[in-house]
Amino acid sequence: MAAVRHLDTSAIAWQRQGLIPGYAPELGQEAAQVGSGYAVDTTRDFVFPTYREMGVARAMGVDMVAYMSTHKATWHGGLYNPLESRLAPIQAVVGGSVLHAVGWAHGQTLAGNADGRLGVAMTYFGDGASSQGDIHEAMNFAAVMKAPVVFFVQNNGWAISVPTEHQVAGGSVAARAAGYGIPAQRIDGNDVVAVVEATRHAFAHARAGNGPALIEAMTYRRGPHSTSDDPGRYRSLNEERDDAGEDPLERFRKRLLADGVADEAFFAEALAAAKAEEELLRAGVQELGSRPGNEMFDLVFQETTPALQAQAANWREESEHV
Amino acid sequence: MSNATLESGADMADGTARHGVEQLSMQQALNRALDEVLAEHPKTLVFGEDCGRLGGVFRVTDGLQAKHGSGRVFDTPLAESGILGMSVGLAMAGFHPIPEVQFDGFAYPAINQIVCQIARMNYRSRGTLPMPITLRVPSFGGIRAPEHHGESLEALFAHVPGLKVVSPSNPHEAYHLFKYAATRPDPVIFMEPKSRYWQKGEVDLANAEAGGGSPTDAKVMREGRHLTLVAWGAMVARCLQVAGLAAEDGIDVEVLDLRWLKPIDEAALAASVRKTRRAVVVHEAPLTSGLGAEVAQLITQACFDTLKAPVERITGFDVPYPSGDLEDEYIPNVDRILFGIQRVLEYRRG
Ligand SMILES: Cc1ncc(C[n+]2csc(CCOP(=O)(O)OP(=O)(O)O)c2C)c(N)n1
Numbered sequence: 244m245a246a247v248r249h250l251d252t253s254a255i256a257w258q259r260q261g262l263i264p265g266y267a268p269e270l271g272q273e274a275a276q277v278g279s280g281y282a283v284d285t286t287r288d289f290v291f292p293t294y295r296e297m298g299v300a301r302a303m304g305v306d307m308v309a310y311m312s313t314h315k316a317t318w319h320g321g322l323y324n325p326l327e328s329r330l331a332p333i334q335a336v337v338g339g340s341v342l343h344a345v346g347w348a349h350g351q352t353l354a355g356n357a358d359g360r361l362g363v364a365m366t367y368f369g370d371g372a373s374s375q376g377d378i379h380e381a382m383n384f385a386a387v388m389k390a391p392v393v394f395f396v397q398n399n400g401w402a403i404s405v406p407t408e409h410q411v412a413g414g415s416v417a418a419r420a421a422g423y424g425i426p427a428q429r430i431d432g433n434d435v436v437a438v439v440e441a442t443r444h445a446f447a448h449a450r451a452g453n454g455p456a457l458i459e460a461m462t463y464r465r466g467p468h469s470t471s472d473d474p475g476r477y478r479s480l481n482e483e484r485d486d487a488g489e490d491p492l493e494r495f496r497k498r499l500l501a502d503g504v505a506d507e508a509f510f511a512e513a514l515a516a517a518k519a520e521e522e523l524l525r526a527g528v529q530e531l532g533s534r535p536g537n538e539m540f541d542l543v544f545q546e547t548t549p550a551l552q553a554q555a556a557n558w559r560e561e562s563e564h565v
Numbered sequence: 566m567s568n569a570t571l572e573s574g575a576d577m578a579d580g581t582a583r584h585g586v587e588q589l590s591m592q593q594a595l596n597r598a599l600d601e602v603l604a605e606h607p608k609t610l611v612f613g614e615d616c617g618r619l620g621g622v623f624r625v626t627d628g629l630q631a632k633h634g635s636g637r638v639f640d641t642p643l644a645e646s647g648i649l650g651m652s653v654g655l656a657m658a659g660f661h662p663i664p665e666v667q668f669d670g671f672a673y674p675a676i677n678q679i680v681c682q683i684a685r686m687n688y689r690s691r692g693t694l695p696m697p698i699t700l701r702v703p704s705f706g707g708i709r710a711p712e713h714h715g716e717s718l719e720a721l722f723a724h725v726p727g728l729k730v731v732s733p734s735n736p737h738e739a740y741h742l743f744k745y746a747a748t749r750p751d752p753v754i755f756m757e758p759k760s761r762y763w764q765k766g767e768v769d770l771a772n773a774e775a776g777g778g779s780p781t782d783a784k785v786m787r788e789g790r791h792l793t794l795v796a797w798g799a800m801v802a803r804c805l806q807v808a809g810l811a812a813e814d815g816i817d818v819e820v821l822d823l824r825w826l827k828p829i830d831e832a833a834l835a836a837s838v839r840k841t842r843r844a845v846v847v848h849e850a851p852l853t854s855g856l857g858a859e860v861a862q863l864i865t866q867a868c869f870d871t872l873k874a875p876v877e878r879i880t881g882f883d884v885p886y887p888s889g890d891l892e893d894e895y896i897p898n899v900d901r902i903l904f905g906i907q908r909v910l911e912y913r914r915g
Pocket of ligand 1: 295335336337338368369370371372373399401402403464468614643645667671674
């Protein structure tokens with residue numbers, strides 16, 4: 244969590260310094276992301292992120308330079324290998340990959356993995372995304388097909404400028420799951436222990452062949468929607484202070500101290516490690532060159548077409564001419 | 566006629582006359598146009614994701630909710646199919662919806678409602694349920710944005726019977742074309758070149774078509790004798806830049822801003838190319854089945870006998886719109902357009 248917090252806040256600085264053109268911070272959502280990502284078994288599960296799941300990626304052990312490359316504008320989906328990382332490409336379409344998770348999960352059933360050993364798909368989406376028709380289709384499909392999928396909703400209070408109360412009728416995404424017969428847990432998404440427990444519970448349910456489960460992690464987007472957003476236009480600092488609740492990192496720290504599991508030296512060490520990691524990542528991101536232009540053409544199809552090859556040839560000729 | 570047809574007045578509803586020339590960015594010009602349309606036409610509604618309180622991610626609807634109320638300018642839940650589907654019902658109820666999709670790529674989730682419903686309700690209902698819907702779509706690339714924030718959808722829309730498509734190239738065009746489009750009784754896709762939102766330009770508020778012409782004409786932005794560059798949206802400015810460079814080499818390029826991508830002003834294309842006898846079409850969208858093919862065919866049809874060379878197309882490639890690092894490789898740049906001009910000028914009949 245310390246590494247994620249430090250990288251996240253640093254990425255905003257990277258943007259301000261011109262190292263990356265944009266970033267979607269997850270400040271305040273570390274417990275929801277790290278806690279859920281921690282429950283994934285990367286030998287058999289598969290995760291479908293949005294554009295804001297840096298903490299999930301880090302918790303799953305994804306190559307973070309390759310992950311951050313999407314924010315450097317190197318490659319839209321990120322440069323990490325989704326198959327090896329068990330993390331689908333970064334998804335810019337709100338609600339875009341939720342049905343994919345259902346399909347992947349149904350594939351596990353079709354592949355004949357016995358109940359109890361099923362690979363589970365976990366799909367992330369926000370309170371805003373929950374308005375998309377695709378989300379409702381996904382929940383219905385999953386329930387009808389008993390697909391081993393975990394819907395992980397981060398309800399962070401906002402979809403850019405629109406607050407949850409103007410977005411989600413009834414105020415809760417978890418409540419909708421009942422309509423599809425899907426068991427749902429609405430949890431304190433700022434409590435990392437609660438998140439790990441709820442996610443493990445949902446995975447066990449799905450893995451055992453009982454079908455989908457939904458978790459609505461109540462959290463708060465403490466930062467702007469993205470580095471081009473100005474939250475001052477739709478919420479005040481006082482509101483932020485009142486609504487954000489306790490910082491998930493501070494909360495976990497208090498708990499670890501109280502339980503005697505960690506001491507101040509432990510946190511100092513964690514911070515030092517986070518700083519060292521960020522420096523390495525920063526250097527890695529800085530070194531990322533542009534991808535060669537021919538990749539634009541080479542990666543469109545597995546079997547290219549003569550017309551596309553001709554366009555690539557023209558492009559090469561003209562760019563060499565200049 | 567239905568109550569959907571709106572008359573455009575010359576003066577503001579509050580009685581103040583519009584006159585004079587102002588320096589405005591396209592974002593400001595559109596904001597002004599929206600404000601006036603809301604004031605003049607009580608049935609118009611402006612809505613979409615973050616359009617209300619925030620004033621839109623590009624601030625095009627900034628201040629409109631405060632001024633016209635949250636009944637007329639409002640945020641919707643995050644669902645494009647919902648936004649466009651609801652527009653159909655509002656139009657049936659006698660309103661003139663002006664919905665926004667936040668970025669070009671997010672028109673895709675609404676395609677079902679746009680193509681299967683909005684575009685054909687007038688036809689289906691035998692003219693009794695017109696669809697006076699003006700869909701604002703921040704469009705085209707050039708801002709190093711995430712995926713689906715840089716697409717050019719004009720050919721997709723133009724192909725659909727029942728839709729009209731228009732794209733302004735500068736603040737003056739944006740102001741007047743919007744005011745015209747937003748008072749039509751048919752659905753219009755209004756494609757705003759987002760890379761040009763912040764450039765300022767002169768807006769002659771009272772005078773839409775200086776030198777005559779109608780709001781549905783294509784517009785000659787620069788006169789020339791040797792070749793016609795045909796473009797729209799953000800590519801018009803680039804073509805004007807190219808024309809300036811070509812002039813240094815003694816090549817006199819005419820730049821035609823098509824403005825309406827459907828219906829296309831065939832007469833203007835014919836008039837320009839009959840004069841210059843050569844044409845190059847420039848667009849950001851991929852080549853194959855792009856609107857350039859339509860333009861080239863219209864020119865060929867009208868000017869076959871006078872053409873000195875086949876019509877050339879300088880366009881994006883048949884690849885998904887790339888990430889920021891490769892954006893400049895993708896969007897037609899000055900050099901590629903100049904090469905195209907050169908090929909056309911050097912063409913010799915076999
Ligand atoms: C289909 C689609 N529509 C609109 C957008 C623009 N957009 C990006 S994020 C966002 C808000 C998403 O809110 P939410 O789902 O709650 O997730 P959060 O950003 O709060 O993590 C919007 C409107 C988009 N990316 N995709």
